[in-house]
Amino acid sequence: MVKAVRGVLVECEPAIKSILVHIDSTHHHEFIIDDLDETHLFVKETMLQVLKQKLEERLKETYRPEEPLEDSE
Amino acid sequence: MSSVGQQSYQLSDYLEKLPGTTFRKLYQQPSTAFAIFRRMLPPLAKVFVQALLYMPSPLLLAELDVWVRAEGKMQRDRALSILRSLHIVQITPPGKDKPQELQLTTNFKNSLRLALEGGGSHNSFGVPSTLPVDPRIDIAYLDSYARRKWEDILHYVVNSVPVQGEGGGGGSVGGPKASVKDLLLIGRLVERRHDTKAGVGITQAGFTFLLQEANAQVWTLLLLWLEAADRAKGAAEQGKAAAAAAKTDSIDMLSFLFMLASLELGRAYDTDALSETRRNMLPALVDFGLIYIPREDTRQYFPTRLATTLTSSASSLRSVSSGFSAAAANNPGDASSLGTTPETSAAAKGSVIVETNYRLYAYTSSPLQIAVLALFTQLNMRFAGMATGRLTRDSIRRAISFGITADQIISYLASHAHEQMVRAAAATGRPVLPPTVVDQIRLWQLENERMRTSAGFLFKDFDSLEEYVSLSSYAEEIGVLVWKSDKKRMFYASKFEQLRDYLKSRKKAE
Incomplete structure (x- = not known):
């Protein structure tokens, strides 16, 4: 029997996806419903904001973006 | 054309959720039927409605295929899907002995005919007042x-x-x-x-x-x-x-x-x-x-x-802002209304210049427009009738963290671009905004939005491959398919109401 499950489709790069999967596995799998393919995850709607926050924290630890050139007014 | 779709988007979302009985009541009013026809339908759907309007008997669905070229099948299905979701047409369920038939719903047909031909005592288009009108109200x-x-x-x-x-x-x-x-x-x-x-x-x-x-x-x-x-x-x-x-x-x-x-x-x-x-x-x-x-x-x-202008098409919508700017120019004495100086009438036409070095100049003194620009621009200086600033990574990031999208920013800048920019772009045949800036705004968003999300429904556990193929291709035709995997027999759709109806009608046919 066909089922339609409500949730959020997350599309991201494979690298980001693996971080998300790791976050999920260290938090009792409370975020991800289904691992769809290399670049897609199916996530609980209510947990999306928390997941975004966790990803942001994780990226801050590792990722330092280039600062753009200062403007000379 | 795309702007029409965007604007009526929310209204169509609201309408789609209404039950059929509500539509039957709505369509008792000729003005409603006419407004929906005018505002909510893509051109092909309008053609269908016009053709069906005076048809004495239902049309065979198969005959509709003759009207539409083979490569237009997708547009045909989308048009039909919109017409069905607005309860404008009804299609008989597929059966083994009888071919599918298509016709307009009774109330819609009668009301649209009344709207076109006039007549009836429905007062649906308002009753003009017979009392004398104050000449000041123009x-x-x-x-x-x-x-x-x-x-x-x-x-x-x-x-x-x-x-x-x-x-x-x-x-x-x-x-x-x-x-x-x-x-x-x-x-x-x-x-x-x-x-x-x-x-x-x-x-x-x-x-x-x-x-x-x-x-x-x-x-x-x-x-x-x-x-x-x-x-x-x-x-x-x-x-x-x-x-x-x-x-x-x-x-x-x-x-x-x-x-x-x-x-x-x-x-x-x-x-x-x-x-x-x-x-x-x-x-x-x-x-x-x-x-x-x-x-x-x-x-x-x-x-x-x-x-x-609630139900007008895109071209007449533009008259809203030009009408307003004319009003602003006509009433310079009206102190309580904001920005009645000539500069704001230019604001309605467009006042923002964006340079390739991300600098932004807004020739306006309207606090409203400056406040909106401040949502995504780092404003540096403000003069009489002009403000300058820069689009920076931080200012765009902040806007995105508020929930504004890069596309919204870009379309705001494009629609408020200064005449000078529009003219220069037209003369050289280039886009109005500098492409580098547009690309960079998008990149800043990407950098911030490491995951793109969309809400909807995952369809899975299909009984047969055939069922999966037919439902997923139907989802694609009506434009709700977002992702699918043939291997896993799953697909993801942004809406489910019409897919559910489709499944039901398939069940019945079997």
């Missing part, structure tokens, strides 16, 4: 009135931005009525907060609201109002605005809005000819600036440009 007067009312509402929303610089601080005199404020709160365009001057803070939905075009903004507010009325019917005590609206029936409200849209700007209409529910709506519509009622004589009401 189109320019109505325009400046509607503009003031509407800018008051926008200002209230903009002022709830946690102030960055002086941009958000433009004082609004009085602000909108309490009922409108309640509505903005209920609709979560703003929420109560204590760290801002106004005591409320803007939400993500509020930002989206601000960057929309005037017509889309009006619809957003009206739909919030309708939904508040719907909810209030269930639970009577929900604050003043909702309780007052509880008495009115949301169906009648909606068809009244469609009727307003068919009225003529600058004419007086008779309030006594309205039903009681509709008369109860008048005070709120006055608060929104959709109609004007003279204080000394409440037997007349005048629709403003905000009301009469």
Whole structure:
């Protein structure tokens, strides 16, 4: 029997996806419903904001973006 | 064309959720049927409706294929899917012995015919007032009135931005009525907060609201109002605005809005000819600036440009802003209305210059426009009639963290670009905004939005491959398919109502 499950489709790069999967596995799998393919995850709607926050924290630890050139007014 | 789709998007979402019985009632009014036909349908769907309108008997669905070229099958299916979701056509379920047939629903057909041919005593297009009209109330007067009312509402929303610089601080005199404020709160365009001057803070939905075009903004507010009325019917005590609206029936409200849209700007209409529910709506519509009622004589009401363009197509929507700017130029003495200097009439035409080095110059003194620009620009200097700033990674990031999208920013900049930019672009055949800036804004968003998300439904556990293939290809045809995996036999769709109906009708046929 066909089922339609409500949730959020997350599309991201494979690298980001693996971080998300790791976050999920260290938090009792409370975020991800289904691992769809290399670049897609199916996530609980209510947990999306928390997941975004966790990803942001994780990226801050590792990722330092280039600062753009200062403007000379 | 794409702009039409975007603007009517929210209205179509609201309509799609309504049950069939509601549509049958709505379509009893010729003005409603006509407004839906005019505003909500893509060109191909209009062609279908026009062809079917005077057809004496149902059309075989197979014959429709003859009208549409093979490569247009997708457009045909989309048109049909829209027509079905708006309950304009009905299609008999597929059966083994009988071919599928297509026809217009009875109420829609009768009402649209009445609208085209005239006749009947439905008074669906309003009853003009026979009383003498005050000569001071002309189109320019109505325009400046509607503009003031509407800018008051926008200002209230903009002022709830946690102030960055002086941009958000433009004082609004009085602000909108309490009922409108309640509505903005209920609709979560703003929420109560204590760290801002106004005591409320803007939400993500509020930002989206601000960057929309005037017509889309009006619809957003009206739909919030309708939904508040719907909810209030269930639970009577929900604050003043909702309780007052509880008495009115949301169906009648909606068809009244469609009727307003068919009225003529600058004419007086008779309030006594309205039903009681509709008369109860008048005070709120006055608060929104959709109609004007003279204080000394409440037997007349005048629709403003905000009301009469509700169901217009894109080209006439542009006349809203040009009409408003004309009104601004005509009333330089009106001190309470904001930005009545000539510069703001230029603002409506476009006043923003963006250079390839991300610098931005806005030739405006409208506090409203400067406040909106401050949402995503780092404003540096402000002169009389001009403000300068820069688009920076941080300013765009901040905007995105508010919930504004790169596309919204880009389309705002493009639609408000200075004439000079538009002219230079037309002369060289290049896009209006510098491509480097547009790309960089998108990249900044990507950098921030490491995951793209969309809400919807995952379909899985299909009984057979055949079932999976037929449902997923149907989802693709009606344009709701977002992702699919043939290997896993799963797919992801943004909506499920029509897919459910499709499955049901398939079950029946088997």
